[in-house]
Amino acid sequence: MAVNLYKKKRLAVITLAYWFLLVYITAALIWWFIALMHQNKEITDLKNSLLKKNEPAAVANERVIAEEYERKTAQYIGEGATFMLVILVGAVFVYRATRKQIKLTHQQQNFMMSITHELKTPIAVVKLNLETLQKHKLEEAQQARIIHNTLQETDRLNDLCNNILLASQLDAGDFKLAWEEVNLSNLVKKAALQFQSRFPNRKISYRVDENISISGDELLLKLAINNLIENALKYSPGEEPVLVELENAKDGIKLKVTDQGPAIPDHEKSKIFEKFYRLGDENTRRVQGTGLGLYLTRKIAEDHNATVEVWNNSPRGSIFVINFQHP
Numbered sequence: 001m002a003v004n005l006y007k008k009k010r011l012a013v014i015t016l017a018y019w020f021l022l023v024y025i026t027a028a029l030i031w032w033f034i035a036l037m038h039q040n041k042e043i044t045d046l047k048n049s050l051l052k053k054n055e056p057a058a059v060a061n062e063r064v065i066a067e068e069y070e071r072k073t074a075q076y077i078g079e080g081a082t083f084m085l086v087i088l089v090g091a092v093f094v095y096r097a098t099r100k101q102i103k104l105t106h107q108q109q110n111f112m113m114s115i116t117h118e119l120k121t122p123i124a125v126v127k128l129n130l131e132t133l134q135k136h137k138l139e140e141a142q143q144a145r146i147i148h149n150t151l152q153e154t155d156r157l158n159d160l161c162n163n164i165l166l167a168s169q170l171d172a173g174d175f176k177l178a179w180e181e182v183n184l185s186n187l188v189k190k191a192a193l194q195f196q197s198r199f200p201n202r203k204i205s206y207r208v209d210e211n212i213s214i215s216g217d218e219l220l221l222k223l224a225i226n227n228l229i230e231n232a233l234k235y236s237p238g239e240e241p242v243l244v245e246l247e248n249a250k251d252g253i254k255l256k257v258t259d260q261g262p263a264i265p266d267h268e269k270s271k272i273f274e275k276f277y278r279l280g281d282e283n284t285r286r287v288q289g290t291g292l293g294l295y296l297t298r299k300i301a302e303d304h305n306a307t308v309e310v311w312n313n314s315p316r317g318s319i320f321v322i323n324f325q326h327p
Contacts, residue, residue: 026084032080122154122156129149133147166223170299179216183211184214203241215327232318234261235262245258253324255322258318259319260313261318263317273308294320308323
């Protein structure tokens, strides 16, 4: 809490200093403009006072002085407006870039906190299981259960590493999709069955239309499906069901994952697909995660000319939907 308070105070100080400098620069520009206009008026008045009214060229000279005054006035107005526009555009750009950088830094710090926890937990479980097998002579059934739990934790570590590596490759543009004909129906059913095996105490069901195939990268599609199911399991209470559906609708192929967790506020629905973004604060939230799952799902959907969105479930929960185009 003290760290967060310090960060908020630091951000407030930076914002206050920024606006103070912007107001100071704007005021200095206005003062410069007023001073030049006043100087131009004084010079014009001085030139007019030095004219000899009885000379034949007096009228022509007055016209020349007036034209010069108007030209200088237009010059100062043009230069002032240009400088003001440059300052305002630059101020908006710097402000947005700074806020974006501060936000990204904060998200990266939260990511480091969460990733540390995500890595330490399965490593601790694996170590404890292996030490148990090493120190105790267990019955075959107990050994099989411990080995099964250990494999689940290593799969979790593997998925986490894959998410981090894939996010880096997708951002850098280094990942090359392996396009092939993918039986999406079989892929969704296999994913649901795997989660049923991994979480036998959870209620995971599926409804899948048969023989739905699309062109895409099977590994990425599998990762997107797994991320949505895992997200639903994380945010749904242990006794509530999770439903996985694949429908061949008139307007496209729809993959839906429905949970019974807390509703997502409307203003957060677009943000949850941003990199590292997670609901709540990293110091207070209890749900594990790195903020990469939904971000990768959106990226994968975009790479397959699909869209991903979230709907409200009734009476509670959320429905995550990937909309694929018909082949």
